[in-house]
Amino acid sequence: MTILTPLAVALGKVAGQLSRRLGQGGGTTLPGALARRIAPDILRDLSAGLPHGALLISGTNGKTTTSRMISEILTASGERVLHNRAGANLIAGLTATAVADASWAGRLRASIGLFETDEAALPQAVAEVRPRLVLIHNLFRDQLDRYGEVDTVAATWRAALADLPPDATLVLNADDPAVADLGRDLAARVVYYGLDDARHAAGAGAHIADSQFCRRCGARYTFSLAFYAHIGHYSCPRCGHARPDPDVRLARLELQGTAGSRSYITYPGGAMELDLPLPGLYNALNALAACAAATSLGVAPRVVRGALEQFSAAFGRIERLSAGPGGAPMLIALIKNPVGATETVRMLIGESAAAEGLHLLIAINDRYADGTDVSWLWDAEFESLAGAARVTVSGTRADDMAVRLKYAGLPEGRIHIAPELPAAVDAALAGLPAGATLFLLPTYTAMLELREDLAARGWVRQFWEE
Structure with a gap:
């Protein structure tokens, strides 16, 4: 620890307190940015003091939910977890999380660190945290104006992971070709997880597959099973490169609509049956990833199962609430790229077996954190919403979403445009029949604005208070 670390911690803590007291936010980023100006190595110094090291979780979709799952598992196992729970996942956000946990003397109180990390x-x-475990979930095109193509992202990941030491563990999704290939020629231990239940190979969203070509020779992969996009079982007809055998397997999965799912998971030395109270194929895969990470750390399977069966979703990610006491039920599901939007719509249609009864509010923003290029709306599969009862569209790109729904086959009379979110919420609720659920599908900044409005109405707490 440098002599500047306690001073940087103090400045960060004061900035965070002022931010919250003045109503300027949760202090999830600014304290870290200020602390780093005084002590650029503060995250490295603080992380080095964690008795049980740190974990990093990354990927395009599912990292917030998966990291929360792992946090609950580690807490249940007796750890005191340092976790950027509010989702501030850039370096300043990671640093702010560490600063908030540190004592005024500059020492962390937590026993283990867990950081959700932006791609x-x-x-x-x-480089700064020097993690004992890294989990990478998936890699899809997302905010091309910020990240570039998936091959560019994968190349930067590969270079960083090459520096992991032999005592570190890398947990990878065997069903994503770009992610699975990151395990090649590393000093670190590599653990793979994957889905084996062929009944879920619907091939939905296959036209938005991003990793279709062999990572070794460039030939087009052959997929024997395609779960969605490029997630599936693949092999190269030219060089023979294929999906690695998973160490942790989701052998059987029973989806139960928006209520949740039941999974049968095998791992080295055993198996567990898990009732997950979150819906959708992708949440079952989030839980599988969490199981793979936890068992790799030596957490007892009974602890893993107990924590996941009591899990509740992160804010905005399949978040259930009501429009006030006794009000209409609502469900918020973040959408931010073609794959995530397609799978969310697929889940909603699967729940109702048809679109006719669906009432939705879709809020699309094009701010920096969302990605300024909204052309991805045309890659997402909204066609299955053609029979929806009513869709209210909002956000800075409400008109774009309305046009997309029109071309998806939804009659204009069922599309209602309300660019301002509070008015959109009121309009959507006004058109909701008794007993129906309003499904809200916002992009990232729209989700934050939406929850700000709902918090002002007293329907939810601020996200940094959860």
């Missing part, structure tokens, strides 16, 4: 920030996070 672009992962290389720097690996």
Whole structure:
């Protein structure tokens, strides 16, 4: 620890307190940015003091939910977890999380660190945190104006992971070709997880597959099973490169609509049956990833199962609430790229077996954190919403979303445009029949604005208070 670390911690703590008291936010980023100006190595110094080391979780979709799952598991196992729970996942956010946990003397109180990490920030996070475990979930095109193509992101990840020492563990999704290939020629231990239940190979969203070509020779992969996009079982007809055999397997999965799912998971030395109270194929895969990470750390399977069966979703990610006491039920599901939007719509249609009864509010923003290029709306599969009862569209790109729904086959009379979110919420609720659920699908900044409005109404707490 340098002599500047306690001073940087103090400045960060004061900035965070002022930010919250003045209503300027949760202090999830600014304290870290200020602390780093005084002590640029503060995250490295603080992380080095964690008795049980640190974990990094990254990927395009699912990292917030998966990291929360792992946090609950580690807490249940007796750890005191340092976790950027509010989702500030750039380096300043990771640093702010560490500063908030540190004593005024500059020493962390936690026993283990767990950081959800933005795709672009992962290389720097690996260098500064020096993690004992890295989990990478998936890699899809997302915010091309910020990240570039998936091959560019994968190349930066590969360079960073090459520096992991032999006593570190890398947990990878065997069903994502770009992610699975990151395990090649590393000093670190590599653990793979994957889905084996062929009944879920619907091939939905296959036209938005990003990793279709062999990572070794460039030939087009052959997929024997395609779960969605490029997630599936693949092999190269030219060189024979293929999906690695998973160490942790989701052998059987029973989806139960928006209520949740039941999974049968095998791992080295055993198996568990898990009732997950979150819906959708992708949440079952989030839980599988969490199981793979936890068992790799030596957490007892009974602890893993107990924590996941009591898990509740992160804010904005399949978050259930009501429009006030006794009000209409609502469900918020973040969408931010073609794959995530397609799978969310697929889940909603699967729940109702048809679109006719669906009432939705879709809020699309094009701010920096969302990605300024909204052309991804045309890659997402909204066609299955053609029969929806009513869709209210909002956000800075409400008109774009309305046009997309029109071309998806939704009659204009069922599309209602309300650019301002509070008015959109009121309009969507006004058109909701008794007993129906309003499904809210916002992009990232729209989700934050939406929850700010709902908090002002007293329907939810601020995200940094959860």
